[in-house]
Amino acid sequence: xxxxxxxxxxxxxxxxxxxxxxxxxxxxxxxxxxxxxxxxxxxxxxxxxxxxxxxxxxxxxxxxxxxxxxxxxxxxxxxxxxxxxxxxxxxxxxxxxxxxxxxxxxxxxxxxxxxxxxxxxxxxxxxxxxxxxxxxxxxxxxxxxxxxxxxxxxxxxxxxxxxxxxxxxxxxxxxxxxxxxxxxxxxxxxxxxxxxxxxxxxxxxxxxxxxxxxxxxxxxxxxxxxxxxxxxxxxxxxxxxxxxxxxxxxxxxxxxxxxxxxxxxxxxxxxxxxxxxxxxxxxxxxxxxxxxxxxxxxxxxxxxxxxxxxxxxxxxxxxxxxxxxxxxxxxxxxxxxxxxxxxx
Numbered sequence: 001x002x003x004x005x006x007x008x009x010x011x012x013x014x015x016x017x018x019x020x021x022x023x024x025x026x027x028x029x030x031x032x033x034x035x036x037x038x039x040x041x042x043x044x045x046x047x048x049x050x051x052x053x054x055x056x057x058x059x060x061x062x063x064x065x066x067x068x069x070x071x072x073x074x075x076x077x078x079x080x081x082x083x084x085x086x087x088x089x090x091x092x093x094x095x096x097x098x099x100x101x102x103x104x105x106x107x108x109x110x111x112x113x114x115x116x117x118x119x120x121x122x123x124x125x126x127x128x129x130x131x132x133x134x135x136x137x138x139x140x141x142x143x144x145x146x147x148x149x150x151x152x153x154x155x156x157x158x159x160x161x162x163x164x165x166x167x168x169x170x171x172x173x174x175x176x177x178x179x180x181x182x183x184x185x186x187x188x189x190x191x192x193x194x195x196x197x198x199x200x201x202x203x204x205x206x207x208x209x210x211x212x213x214x215x216x217x218x219x220x221x222x223x224x225x226x227x228x229x230x231x232x233x234x235x236x237x238x239x240x241x242x243x244x245x246x247x248x249x250x251x252x253x254x255x256x257x258x259x260x261x262x263x264x265x266x267x268x269x270x271x272x273x274x275x276x277x278x279x280x281x282x283x284x285x286x287x288x289x290x291x292x293x294x295x296x297x298x299x300x301x302x303x304x305x306x307x308x309x310x311x312x313x314x315x316x317x318x319x320x321x322x323x324x325x326x327x328x329x330x331x332x333x334x335x336x337x338x339x340x341x342x343x344x
Contacts, residue, residue: 025273028265032314033106035261042249042260048222049247055232056241058192100275101129104183107212107316110134114180117141117204119169120187124151124162131158138162139179141169170196176203183212189240194251202255205319211257213315218244220264222306230302237294245313257317264311 045053104126108116112135118127121140124147131138140151140162148164155162165172170192182201191197201211219242222228235241245262252260270276284292299307 021274028269028273029103031265032103032263035107035263035314035316038245038249038260038262038315041246041262042253045247045250046219046222048219048228049244051228052219052241052247053194056235057194058190058239058241099129101126104185104212105130105133107314108181108183108210110136112136115139115178117174117179117182119172119182119184119201120190121147121151121164122185122187123147124154124164126183126185127151127162128154128158131155131161136161139174140164141172142166143168172200174204177206178204179209180206181210181212185214186216188213188215188243191241194241194243198248198251198255202257202319207319208321209319211252211317211319213243213248213313213317215243215245215248215313215315216270217242217267217310218247218313220244220246220311221309224303224306227302227306230298234294234298243313245311245315248313248315252315252317256320258320260315260317262316263314265314266308267310267312268308270312 108130110130110133114134114136116127116130116136116138118124118138118140121127121142124140127138127140128151130136138155138161140148142148142151142164143166145166148166151162151164155164169187182205188194188197198211205211217231219228219231222231231242245264249260249262280292
């Protein structure tokens with residue numbers, strides 16, 4: 001009898017954990033797909049965000065580099081990644097048993113005939129999923145020829161409803177008002193000119209179009225010099241600019257985006273997602289990368305309130321239907337010509 005009861009208890013615990021974990025993911029899904037109005041943030045930058053703009057800009061020499069100067073992204077991940085996988089620790093909130101990028105499908109409000117631009121497409125996992133849901137066209141941008149080949153093979157399965165451009169997206173030059181939606185899933189941190197990147201998105205979007213950005217971590221609520229210096233060490237190792245919601249909203253509002261909505265998920269929440277745990281184990285123990293060693297040091301030598309409250313950001317901005325010519329002129333002449341935050 002005791003054996004039967006023990007077995008039943010074990011099964012009940014397993015079922016409870018499974019249900020709880022899926023409920024947790026569903027709550028994250030609801031939060032991300034119903035972002036908050038951003039009218040209360042992005043009106044000013046704290047001192048650390050201002051320093052970030054000048055001190056944390058990736059340089060041209062970082063092109064295609066990872067945390068080892070002699071390895072490219074594909075050298076690092078190629079052995080461990082199949083063509084349906086991604087190598088991002090992004091948060092993928094979704095309904096139980098649904099596919100990755102389901103939240104993105106909801107946020108972008110896909111309709112047949114839409115044209116989307118994927119900036120930093122990786123292996124094309126998001127583009128392929130979104131294009132499989134609706135009769136849309138996706139233009140993917142990557143600086144990796146290996147990733148481009150993977151994307152093209154995926155699009156071939158969808159009748160070629162996609163185009164792949166191999167370039168650094170800081171050099172991207174596409175016609176104005178070409179897309180109903182632009183998205184960048186954890187890639188904006190590699191831009192070497194944030195102002196020009198956002199302004200280019202503004203110009204390429206049709207009036208009424210959406211810009212969706214996901215970015216891990218930020219300095220939104222950094223208040224200590226020690227925290228800033230610790231995270232700077234992480235940037236120096238990773239060469240990724242952690243662009244927060246406050247900074248993005250600040251920049252987007254000045255370009256004319258309206259409305260702007262956002263959602264922050266704290267580190268402890270997205271750090272519990274299976275995608276993050278899976279990749280943390282992969283990166284640390286199979287790839288033996290310095291990044292997570294440095295991350296552990298940062299966590300232990302900085303304030304825990306800052307680290308574990310540090311958010312993963314989702315920002316969704318709309319180009320107004322009545323976007324004026326003056327705003328477009330300002331976007332192209334001021335932001336595209338700027339190198340740093342000269343207007344602070």
